[in-house]
Amino acid sequence: MRYNTLGRTGIKVSEICVGTMTWGSQNTQTEAHGQLNYAFDHGVNFVDTAELYPTTPLSAETYGNTERIIGNWLAARGRRDDVVLATKVAGPGRPYIRDGGPMTPEGIEEALNGSLKRLKTDYVDLYQLHWPNRGHYHFRNAWTYDPSRQDQEHVAADLKAILDKLGELVKAGKVRAIGLSNETAWGTMKMLDLADRYGLPRVATIQNEYNLLYRAYDLDLAELSHHEDVGLLAYSPLAAGLLTGKYLEGAKPAGSRLSINGDLGGRFTPHQEPAVAAYVALAREHGLDPAQMAIAFCLARPFMASVIIGATSMEQLKTDIGGTGITLSQDVMNGIRRLHRLYPAPI
Secondary structure, eight states, rough: OOOOEEETTTEEEEEEEEOOOOTTTTBBBHHHHHHHHHHHTTTTTEEOOOTOOOOOTTOOOTTHHHHHHHHHHHHHHHOGGGOEEEEEESSSSOOTTTTGGOOOOHHHHHHHHHHHHHHSOOOOEEEESSSSSSSOOOTTTTTTOOOGGOOOOHHHHHHHHHHEEEEEEEETTEEEEEEEEEEOOHHHHHHHHHHHHHHOEEEEEEEEEETTOOOOGGGHHHHHHHTTTTTTEEETTTTTTGGGTTTGGOOOOOOHHHHHHSSSSTTTTTTHHHHHHHHHHHHHHHTTTTTHHHHHHHTTTTTEEEEEEEOHHHHHHHHHHGGGGGGHHHHHHHHHHHHHSSSSSOO
């Protein structure tokens, strides 16, 4: 297991991060604790969660349960300082979370205090904004994204107020570092500029989707990562399980995410099938597990801080963590480049 530094914070994290969004719905507390114990026994030190979780499916009844499960593990395990713990404050849109309204300074403090209580800790290592108040192109919104509708003065004031509050929480010792999620290059640069101008906390990471089927980060955000020392925390490195090949030819395994969420958050479309089949065939041609090839590719990207894996079984977890020991050959990388040109945006 290799370790990377989160931005300019000095916080070292394993290149694999344990994702948790199925804990409390698809996974029981016992299963979740088993995953955590296995991961930490194999060099992982980084856990990512959110007040919103679990998400399979999302519901008011299960809201916050994932953090409770992690909190129970932390309390039983002890050694809090050995764990790099990340969580997120939800953005607007869920009526059962602060009436569905946008993030506000008051709402952020309320959300963090709730997370700290559920997690049974007095601080989080990385506190992230789950998605922006303004419009963005993530969650399959690229086809309708139109930033020209955003009010420039309102957005700037909103970001400053949010960063001011995060600065207070850092000074209070409740947060060590801050990060963004489902963010754009402009949004990240604006936050970095505000931090520099006003002596506020600097964004350390961006948690965006990144996988063989969705590589928007390769462009402007990759440049930002290089010049500004803001690493990517890649979520959905297997494209919600598509890249394992388990959904090819209409398969829908019982208990899988596809059987619960319907279209895998908009990823399960006819466009993805030929691309997935091609990547799976490439992996098998070279004697690789398709999931491990997909994870190894993400780990090899120069802007990667950590890859967030999400498993619903111990078998999946072992396979995913096994991706850390694989270096892809030049032939495999050339094959990936060829397929990316053929299928640049299949989801």
